Amino acid sequence: MYVVIIYDVKIDRIDAVRHILKKYLTWVQNSAFEGELTVGKLEELRILVSHVIEKEQDSIIVYTVNNPTWLEKAVWGREKGTTDNVL
Amino acid sequence: MYVVIIYDVKIDRIDAVRHILKKYLTWVQNSAFEGELTVGKLEELRILVSHVIEKEQDSIIVYTVNNPTWLEKAVWGREKGTTDNVL
Numbered sequence: 760m761y762v763v764i765i766y767d768v769k770i771d772r773i774d775a776v777r778h779i780l781k782k783y784l785t786w787v788q789n790s791a792f793e794g795e796l797t798v799g800k801l802e803e804l805r806i807l808v809s810h811v812i813e814k815e816q817d818s819i820i821v822y823t824v825n826n827p828t829w830l831e832k833a834v835w836g837r838e839k840g841t842t843d844n845v846l
Numbered sequence: 847m848y849v850v851i852i853y854d855v856k857i858d859r860i861d862a863v864r865h866i867l868k869k870y871l872t873w874v875q876n877s878a879f880e881g882e883l884t885v886g887k888l889e890e891l892r893i894l895v896s897h898v899i900e901k902e903q904d905s906i907i908v909y910t911v912n913n914p915t916w917l918e919k920a921v922w923g924r925e926k927g928t929t930d931n932v933l
Contacts, residue, residue, distance in 0.1 A: 763909060790852070790854070791852050813923070814924060816924060817923040818924045818925065818926045821921070822909070823917075829911050832909050833908040835892060835906040836902075836906055837902060837904060
């Protein structure tokens with residue numbers, strides 16, 4: 760499945776969350792990653808992230824589509840995302 | 847079509863961008879809005895936003911699916927989004 764993840768986590772935990780996400784997905788913007796993942800890998804990612812975030816404060820939204828061709832993407836302005844820039 | 851928009855714009859322009867986006871979509875997270883829009887309304891939104899952003903510096907990613915049921919959404923941690931909190 761194709762996955763887009765956007766996160767809004769407290770600054771103390773941003774590096775830890777990014778560190779996990781970049782093992783599974785490609786950085787596309789300040790607070791967003793995307794990529795192809797199996798259901799099993801997404802669950803693995805969810806578990807790793809759940810150990811790092813504070814569930815009462817942090818929020819991570821996970822959008823998934825079963826078929827990547829269903830999801831169209833456009834960029835207005837600058838195209839930022841490459842995994843090179845993130846860390 | 848169903849639209850998810852994530853933005854990474856310079857702080858000086860965030861209020862202006864949010865002000866436009868919240869007329870068309872629902873705020874879901876710090877830097878993300880989503881909702882149902884026609885192609886025409888999305889184009890209208892693109893034009894309004896293009897007058898506000900600096901194309902060399904700011905980045906807005908627009909994901910669309912033609913059928914909203916194709917896009918699944920999960921939230922890890924806190925569910926933040928209501929239009930009440932944003933401004």
